[in-house]
Amino acid sequence: MNNRTPLFCDTGLAAxxxxxxxxxxxxxxxxARDRLGDSPGFAIAVAGGVASFAEPDSPINKVAGLGFAGVPAAADLEKIEYAYAERGAPVQAEVAGLADPALLELLAERGYRLTSFENVLGRALGGAVEPVVAPGIEVRPCGDDEFEAWLQVVVEATLHPDTQGVPWAEEFPRAILENAERDTVGLMSRYLATVDGVPAGGGSMRIADGIAQLTGAATAPAFRRRGIQSALLAARLAEATAAGCDVAVITVQPGSRSQQNAQRRGFDLLYSRAVLTRTA
Incomplete structure (x- = not known):
C-alpha cells in the first residue's frame, strides 16, 4: 500500500x-413511497440531480447530484422549495466541491446557509484486496434470516455514534432509521459482522456503473476498536472487485473514525460535499 498511486478525482469521476x-x-x-402508499413524498428530477422527500425526518430528504448537468433554473428551485415548505421541511442540498461553482452562488442568493460538510473517499479497484484477519471476527453476506439481527445492530450503532471527528449534523428517530433500512432490501447487499458468533456490526453496498457505493457500516459500541470496520471494508472491497467495479466510494464525516479506517485501507479523499439548508 505504501507505493500505490493515490486515486485522483477529476470532474468526470465526480460526476x-x-x-x-x-x-x-x-x-x-x-x-419508501410504495411502502407508505398514499404519502406526501416526492422525487423531483432537477438538472441531473434529484430532490427527494420520503417521509418526515427521513435521511433521504435531500437534494443530491446537482452541479454536473448545468445549473438549475430559478423556477425549478422555487418549485422544489415550495414542495418542501408544503411538508414543513427545510431544503437540504448536498453539493460536491467539484460541482459548477455557479450553483453555490445561486443557492447563496436564494438564502441557503452552509451547515456542515461531508467527505467522499475513493479507492481504485482491480488488484487483490488485502484480507483482514482478526481473532473471532467473521464477516459474511447477510441472509434474509439474519436481517433482523443486522438491522438491530446497525440501528443501535447509528444511534450511538463514535465521537471522533466532526459529528453528523442530523439525528434520526429509531423508527425512521428502521424504516429507511428496511426500504433498502433488494436495493443493496448487506454484510453481517460477528464476534465469536455474536452480531457486532453490519455494512451495506450498492453497485452501479462500475462504482461500489459503500452505503453504510456500523459497529455496536461494545465491540468497537476490535477491527470490525476494517473487516467489513475488506469483505465489501473483495466482492466489488469480483463484480468488476473499478472504484469504491464511501461518504464519511471529516476527521471521523470511519475516515481514518478507510484511509488505512487505501481510500483517498476525492472531494467534500457542502451541506446547505434553506428553512421552510
Missing part, C-alpha cells in the same frame, strides 16, 4: 459518483 448517488436516492425514495 459519475454523483450520478450514482442520484440514482440511489431516487430508487430508495420510490421504495
Amino acid at each position: 459519475r459518483i454523483e450520478r450514482a448517488e442520484t440514482q440511489l436516492i431516487t430508487s430508495w425514495n420510490e421504495i
Whole structure:
C-alpha cells in the first residue's frame, strides 16, 4: 500500500459518483413511497440531480447530484422549495466541491446557509484486496434470516455514534432509521459482522456503473476498536472487485473514525460535499 498511486478525482469521476448517488436516492425514495402508499413524498428530477422527500425526518430528504448537468433554473428551485415548505421541511442540498461553482452562488442568493460538510473517499479497484484477519471476527453476506439481527445492530450503532471527528449534523428517530433500512432490501447487499458468533456490526453496498457505493457500516459500541470496520471494508472491497467495479466510494464525516479506517485501507479523499439548508 505504501507505493500505490493515490486515486485522483477529476470532474468526470465526480460526476459519475454523483450520478450514482442520484440514482440511489431516487430508487430508495420510490421504495419508501410504495411502502407508505398514499404519502406526501416526492422525487423531483432537477438538472441531473434529484430532490427527494420520503417521509418526515427521513435521511433521504435531500437534494443530491446537482452541479454536473448545468445549473438549475430559478423556477425549478422555487418549485422544489415550495414542495418542501408544503411538508414543513427545510431544503437540504448536498453539493460536491467539484460541482459548477455557479450553483453555490445561486443557492447563496436564494438564502441557503452552509451547515456542515461531508467527505467522499475513493479507492481504485482491480488488484487483490488485502484480507483482514482478526481473532473471532467473521464477516459474511447477510441472509434474509439474519436481517433482523443486522438491522438491530446497525440501528443501535447509528444511534450511538463514535465521537471522533466532526459529528453528523442530523439525528434520526429509531423508527425512521428502521424504516429507511428496511426500504433498502433488494436495493443493496448487506454484510453481517460477528464476534465469536455474536452480531457486532453490519455494512451495506450498492453497485452501479462500475462504482461500489459503500452505503453504510456500523459497529455496536461494545465491540468497537476490535477491527470490525476494517473487516467489513475488506469483505465489501473483495466482492466489488469480483463484480468488476473499478472504484469504491464511501461518504464519511471529516476527521471521523470511519475516515481514518478507510484511509488505512487505501481510500483517498476525492472531494467534500457542502451541506446547505434553506428553512421552510
